[in-house]
Amino acid sequence: MSYGPRKRRQVKKKVEEKGLETFAFLIHPFDIQDVVKKYKIAGKVSPKIVASILKRRRPFVISEISGIKSSTGAEAHGFFVVVPLLPWQFVELEEDYIMEKIAKACKVSQKVGAKIIGLGAFTAIPGGGGRLLANMVDVPITTGNTYTTTLAIKGAEEAAKVMGLSLRNSKTAIVGATGSIGKACAQILAPQVGNLTLVGRDQGRLEEVQSTIKESSGCDADVSCKISKALNEADVVVTVTGAVDSIIYPDDLKPGAIVCDVARPRDVSKLVSEVRDDVLVIDGGIVDVPGKAKFGVDIGLPSGKAEGCIAETIILTLEKRYENYTIGKSINVEMVKEMDALAKKHGFKLTGLRREEKLVTEQKIEEVKANARKAINLKQWTGVG
Numbered sequence: 021m022s023y024g025p026r027k028r029r030q031v032k033k034k035v036e037e038k039g040l041e042t043f044a045f046l047i048h049p050f051d052i053q054d055v056v057k058k059y060k061i062a063g064k065v066s067p068k069i070v071a072s073i074l075k076r077r078r079p080f081v082i083s084e085i086s087g088i089k090s091s092t093g094a095e096a097h098g099f100f101v102v103v104p105l106l107p108w109q110f111v112e113l114e115e116d117y118i119m120e121k122i123a124k125a126c127k128v129s130q131k132v133g134a135k136i137i138g139l140g141a142f143t144a145i146p147g148g149g150g151r152l153l154a155n156m157v158d159v160p161i162t163t164g165n166t167y168t169t170t171l172a173i174k175g176a177e178e179a180a181k182v183m184g185l186s187l188r189n190s191k192t193a194i195v196g197a198t199g200s201i202g203k204a205c206a207q208i209l210a211p212q213v214g215n216l217t218l219v220g221r222d223q224g225r226l227e228e229v230q231s232t233i234k235e236s237s238g239c240d241a242d243v244s245c246k247i248s249k250a251l252n253e254a255d256v257v258v259t260v261t262g263a264v265d266s267i268i269y270p271d272d273l274k275p276g277a278i279v280c281d282v283a284r285p286r287d288v289s290k291l292v293s294e295v296r297d298d299v300l301v302i303d304g305g306i307v308d309v310p311g312k313a314k315f316g317v318d319i320g321l322p323s324g325k326a327e328g329c330i331a332e333t334i335i336l337t338l339e340k341r342y343e344n345y346t347i348g349k350s351i352n353v354e355m356v357k358e359m360d361a362l363a364k365k366h367g368f369k370l371t372g373l374r375r376e377e378k379l380v381t382e383q384k385i386e387e388v389k390a391n392a393r394k395a396i397n398l399k400q401w402t403g404v405g
């Protein structure tokens with residue numbers, strides 16, 4: 021059920037009377053199946069019709085987020101607000117149209133009393149990563165990309181640890197290295213890994229990131245516009261592109277590889293988990309939210325768990341830091357450290373490794389290791405694999 025004007029007024033009154041610290045988080049459907057979860061009829065008509073109805077639909081509040089309580093005792097109350105567009109529509113529609121729609125979602129958020137707004141998934145990409153939007157709305161915003169970067173790195177480190185790999189001796193590839201999160205991950209990981217390859221679509225932009233890394237850490241990173249070739253040699257992959265469809269397929273990965281898939285929608289094809297039992301794919305870092313958080317809507321995670329971008333919005337609310345925080349395409353490495361410290365202060369903890377809404381068990385990790393050993397041996401003996 022979406023919130024009409026009357027319900028929005030009631031909710032705002034409640035927020036004001038109770039003096040709640042509040043936030044909103046903008047979400048959108050990732051595919052038609054997500055739309056079907058709310059409107060069954062969407063499964064019975066053509067995807068083209070669904071997309072054209074979504075395009076005309078106004079943003080709306082879909083649920084309240086309750087039960088968040090920091091270990092400091094601070095509490096936060098939130099709202100999920102839907103921007104009804106599919107990923108490909110964010111890429112293909114006119115930027116002005118998309119920005120207007122996101123701005124409307126911010127106004128809806130304001131009407132229920134949100135004091136800060138987090139931009140989820142593709143709502144954080146157009147308009148220079150929130151820069152344009154910040155001039156269009158009166159409420160502070162954040163893309164959530166700072167804490168997402170912290171968690172992407174922690175996820176990759178944790179996965180390497182459980183697979184018995186040392187980052188220092190590993191070849192690491194960052195796919196989407198010219199993007200906001202990808203570039204920040206590359207900058208932070210450069211001094212920690214044996215060898216770094218920046219993977220993207222544009223050689224010139226990749227070389228710019230390469231020089232920034234050289235200047236900031238003295239590290240020599242390689243660049244590649246050939247995903248398959250770059251990943252065939254990588255032990256650890258962090259992938260975080262704005263691609264609408266999967267871009268990493270079973271043949272791209274070497275046995276024993278670890279992939280931390282931060283992108284939403286995901287970069288790694290579902291085929292990888294179906295046919296490659298010798299690689300470990302995990303979703304970018306996910307955290308346990310302190311308290312007894314209830315999201316009121318299926319966000320693809322069990323209650324009480326959230327992705328980096330939502331967590332960052334919650335942390336800023338708990339801190340009463342009602343200011344534009346992560347804005348623009350450049351992530352500040354000092355802010356990545358600040359977010360890590362604030363998250364610890366409020367009791368956010370990295371959840372175990374997860375993939376496609378499931379926990380990756382210790383047994384699964386042992387199986388991957390054993391299968392990887394077998395595949396590597398086979399490759400050494402036969403020269404194929």
Ligand SMILES: NC(=O)c1ccc[n+]([C@@H]2O[C@H](COP(=O)([O-])OP(=O)(O)OC[C@H]3O[C@@H](n4cnc5c(N)ncnc54)[C@H](OP(=O)(O)O)[C@@H]3O)[C@@H](O)[C@H]2O)c1
Pocket residue numbers: 140141142144145149163164165168195196197198199200201202220221222225260261262263264267282283284285304327328329330349
């Ligand atoms: N898990 C989470 O908590 C979380 C939080 C925030 C964001 N995200 C996700 O992270 C991803 C990146 O976000 P961002 O803010 O860093 O985006 P961004 O700054 O726009 O960067 C996107 C990157 O993806 C590349 N790219 C775009 N389309 C591509 C395609 N079809 N094939 C290959 N590369 C492509 C771009 O390369 P070019 O330079 O060639 O354009 C760029 O390097 C998105 O999927 C977003 O939804 C996840």
